[in-house]
Amino acid sequence: MPPSEVSPADPMIQMSVHSLPRPDQQATAQRTRVGRLKMLAVWAVCAAPVLASYLTYYVIKPEGRTNYGTLILPPKPMPEGPPAWVGLQGQAVPSASLKGQWLLVTVAGGACNEACEKQLYLQRQLRETLGRDKDRVDRVWFVNDTAPVREALMPAMKDAWVLRADPQALQQWLAPEPGQALDAHFYLVDPKGEWMMRFPAHADPSRMKKDLLRLMKANESWDEAGR
DSSP: OOGGGOOTTOTTTOOOOOOOOOHHHHHHHHHHHHHHHHHHHHHHHHHHHHHHHHIIIIIOOOTTOOOSSEEEEEEEEOOOSSOOEEETTSOEEOGGGGTTSEEEEEEEOTTOOHHHHHHHHHHHHHHHTTGGGGGGEEEEEEEOSSSOOOGGGGGGGTTSEEEEEOHHHHHHHOOOOTTOOGGGSOEEEOTTSEEEEEOOTTOOHHHHHHHHHHHHHHTTTTOOSOO
16 A cells, blocks of 8 residues: 555554653652662661660570569550649649659658658669669659658658659559559659569669669660650
8 A cells, every 4th residue: 555545543553652761760769769778777777776675675585684573564654644643733744754764663652651761762772873874763752642741751852753643543554463562562664654664572672773774784775864
């Protein structure tokens, strides 16, 4: 057939044209992939110390190592609200205010009997024995009733948290050993606000100190002193 007689619709001569990606588009896509890989690498580097310290302490148990305190697995998050903690002046204290530090917690009524006074004294002395790591630990006294807190106790609680705790929120978060009262123990809360260890009633301070120092060392790469 002469060229002048060829029909445009003739299937023998129909052609499809596909566009090829431009060089600048390929370069942009390549940069995007590289950027994402770099971001994932940075995240992995930042997260590795946290994951490693928790795996070391919670999962990997080197032969011959024993904890004095009882590990709480999984750790229990601090109640977030309604306000579970109230300052002695009646102001609500958000849970977020307590995060960012290790918390060495004791629980007792406001009247604070002899056993309570002993706990508060031991709590203060134990923190002092941690040396340079003491600034990574806050003392907390949760007052679990409405009794007035004796003024004579307050000088010893300087630089510590003294908070009235909602009893229901406290019982849903912390728990004593079977047969023991809530105020018989020290409780350890990590900087994320999770209860992760309970020390025995009538705890041995030297053995408590060993557990605390071990935790400080395991987490020194991501937990800094001070708030």
